[in-house]
Amino acid sequence: MSNGVVSETTRLSIIPNNSSSAQKTLLKNLEIINGGQRVNAWVDSMRASSPTHLKSLSSSVCSEKHLSSWIMRHPSALEMFEKITEASGGKQIVMFLDYDGTLSPIVDDPDKAFMSSKMRRTVKKLAKCFPTAIVTGRCIDKVYNFVKLAELYYAGSHGMDIKGPAKGFSRHKRVKQSLLYQPASDYVLMIDEVYKQLLEKTKSTPGVIVENQKFTASVHFRCVEEKKWSELVLQIRSVLEKYPTLKLSQGRKVFEIRPMIDWDKGKALEFLLESLGFGNSNNVFPVYIGDDRTDEDAFKMLRDRGEGFGILVSKFPKDTDASYSLQDPSEASPHARDEFLATIGGVETNAAKNMKGMYNK
Numbered sequence: 001m002s003n004g005v006v007s008e009t010t011r012l013s014i015i016p017n018n019s020s021s022a023q024k025t026l027l028k029n030l031e032i033i034n035g036g037q038r039v040n041a042w043v044d045s046m047r048a049s050s051p052t053h054l055k056s057l058s059s060s061v062c063s064e065k066h067l068s069s070w071i072m073r074h075p076s077a078l079e080m081f082e083k084i085t086e087a088s089g090g091k092q093i094v095m096f097l098d099y100d101g102t103l104s105p106i107v108d109d110p111d112k113a114f115m116s117s118k119m120r121r122t123v124k125k126l127a128k129c130f131p132t133a134i135v136t137g138r139c140i141d142k143v144y145n146f147v148k149l150a151e152l153y154y155a156g157s158h159g160m161d162i163k164g165p166a167k168g169f170s171r172h173k174r175v176k177q178s179l180l181y182q183p184a185s186d187y188v189l190m191i192d193e194v195y196k197q198l199l200e201k202t203k204s205t206p207g208v209i210v211e212n213q214k215f216t217a218s219v220h221f222r223c224v225e226e227k228k229w230s231e232l233v234l235q236i237r238s239v240l241e242k243y244p245t246l247k248l249s250q251g252r253k254v255f256e257i258r259p260m261i262d263w264d265k266g267k268a269l270e271f272l273l274e275s276l277g278f279g280n281s282n283n284v285f286p287v288y289i290g291d292d293r294t295d296e297d298a299f300k301m302l303r304d305r306g307e308g309f310g311i312l313v314s315k316f317p318k319d320t321d322a323s324y325s326l327q328d329p330s331e332a333s334p335h336a337r338d339e340f341l342a343t344i345g346g347v348e349t350n351a352a353k354n355m356k357g358m359y360n361k
Helices: 008-013 020-048 051-060 064-073 081-088 117-129 140-147 185-202 226-240 265-275 293-305 334-343 350-360
Strands: 092-097 132-135 153-156 161-163 209-212 217-220 246-251 254-259 284-290 309-313 324-326
Touching: 020 226, 092 117, 092 265, 117 132, 132 265, 140 153, 153 265, 161 265, 185 209, 185 217, 185 226, 185 246, 185 254, 226 246, 226 254, 246 293, 265 284, 265 293, 284 293, 293 309
Parallel strands: 092 132, 092 284, 132 153, 284 309, 309 324
Antiparallel strands: 153 161, 209 217, 217 254, 246 254
C-alpha cells in the first residue's frame, strides 16, 4: 500500500471474514470491470475488421514501403504462374476453395452471396482436372445451393461436416464415394438451442442476421451500427455463458459460435488429403484459396506440411500464413481469376492447357 493506492488483493484481505456481502459486492464489481475490458477487446477486433477502418489504415499506416514489403512476402499468384507450375510439376494437384469472399463477393445479406455463372463454370472445369473441395463456414446445404456442383467435396461448418462427391460424379479414382465425417455431431441440438436464443436475444439490435450452420452458428454484424456493437457483444455473451463447451470467434463482420473441439479448416484439409490417399505422400500439391481468419488454420497447415501453398484473397496487407495473394473477388478480374484457376498446378495438364487456350482465342 503506497500513495493511497490499494491493490484489489489487499482490499479483499482487509474485509472482515464476516463481511461476506461486502466481498460479494467487490467481486461482482471486479467481474463487471473485467467483463467490460473483454467487451472492449471484442469491439476493437470488430472495428479492426471493418472495411472503413481498413481503408484508413491503407492510407495512413500501410505506406507504399509497407505495401511493397508485404507484396514481396506474399506475391500475386497471377504473376507467379511459372514458379507455381515448376513447384507442382508431376504431383497430384488438390484444390481447396473457400466460398464467401473467394468464389463470391462479400455481401450484406448472406442469403444473396451468389457466385457468378462464369465462376461456376470455372470451378466445374477445375474439378475435371483435380479433386476439388469447397471449405466454408456455411452449412453444406446452404453452400451447395449456391455452388450446385455434385462432383466436388464439401466441408461445411468450418470443416465439421464433410461429404464426398455424389455417387457417379467423381472423375478421380481415389475418391471415396461414401465419404461422410461429422466430428461435432453431438453438438447439433445444442447449436440449435443457441441459435434460437440468439435470435431472441438480438432481435432488438437492428441489422443483425443470425444463421444456424448445423454444427456452428453465425451472427453477422455487417449491417449493425458501430454504436450498437458493445450491446451486441453483451447479448451474445449472455447466451454463451450458459454453454461452456462452445467458443466464440470472429471472422469478416461475423461472429462464429463453435464447439470447443480440436477441429478447424486445417484439420478438415488434412482429413480430406488422408481420405484421398495422400496423408503421408510427397506426391501431392494442395492449394488452398481463402480470405478469412478461419482460413489461416488451413494456410498454417500447408506451411507446416511443406507441400503446396495457401493464397489469401484480400485488398489489404494483413498477417497471414498464406504464400501468395489475390485481390477480392469483387475487384479482381474474372478473366484473370478464371485463368489462374485453370492453369494452377501445371501447364503439363492437358485440360489446363485447353482451358488457357480458350481464353486466348
